[in-house]
Amino acid sequence: MESEQRAISRLIAQAGQMLHAHGAESALIVGIMERMGLACGMDEVEVSLCANSFVVTTVTSEHCMTTARRCADRGINMRVVTEVQRVCIMLEKGILDHHLAQQRLSKITPERYNRWLVVFMIGLSCASFSHLAGGDRAVFAMTFIASAVGMIVRQEIGHRHFNPMLNFAITAFVTTFISAQAVVFDIGNSPNVVMASSVLMLVPGFPLINSVADVLKGYINMGIARFVMGSLLTLATCLGIVAVSGVLAMFGVML
Incomplete structure (x- = not known):
């Protein structure tokens, strides 16, 4: 019985690690x-969450077993979250036992979209925002180029596992430097729109939304931690933008 409880505890811990590492909100985890x-x-499962770890305790037949796990940030991936939820539902319906569930969890991989498709869609979305803000075709094209190149830089830095704040700062610098050429050479009817629209891809919307959800659902510590991380990423983005303004002597150009 103890060995079975240990196996189930490991299954629960693995599921929690996958959810935590790929951006699920605390209540869902x-x-x-x-x-x-x-x-x-x-008989009972108790979970205590922290920003980068958790402790889980299982109780059966008055026997208690506790395990702790660290959770590295592996990037937001809703496919992993959805697959873990599917395993949970299959367990509840009796389709899987804990051995099969363990095998199924081990096969879940964080598959991602083709990187060039992501680059194209990010460029297109930022360029679309510039068009909605009143930009003409030249503004649209410059925004697309700046944001697409910035996304390539972000991907390359991310693949090398640099600190996310450094990633955001460098990406913001490169993106803003390219988009600032529209102001320098007076390209399009609203060059300032290029600078504002091209960095929208760096808004940390998901962490900030999760932070609010966590606070509202009673996970105050997790909410504060996620809010601080989102705020630091925003600060890093601002520093990259300000650095370009300093290099090109363009302070106030976006006002």
Whole structure:
């Protein structure tokens, strides 16, 4: 019985790690872990979350087992979150036991879109914002180029596992430097729109939304941690933009 409880505890911990590492909100992480434990026959499952780790305790037949796990940030990936939820539902319906669920979790991989498709769509979305802001075709084209190149830089730095704040600062600098050429050479009817629209890809919307959701659902520590991280990423982006303004002596050009 102890060995089975240990296996179930590892299953729950692995599911929690995957959810935590790929951007799930705190209520979902705790809910999925508890549901999986109860579906596997545990009497009680208790979870305590921190910003980069968690502690989970399982109780069955008055026997308690506690395990702690660290959770590295592996980037937002809703496919992983969805697949873990699917495993949980299959456990609850009796389609899987904890051995099959463990095998299924181990096969989940964070598949991502083709990088060039992402570059194109990011460029197109930022350029679309510039068009909505009143920019002409020249502004649209400059925004597309600046944001697409910036996304390539962001991907390359991310693949080398640099600090996210350094990634955002460098990406913001490169993107703003390219978009600032529209102001320098007076390209399009609203050159300032190029500078404003091209860096929209760096807005950390997901962490900030999750931080609000966590606070509203009672996970205050997690909400504060995610809000601070989102704020630091925003600050890093601002520093990259300000650095370009200093290099090109363009302070106030976006006002």
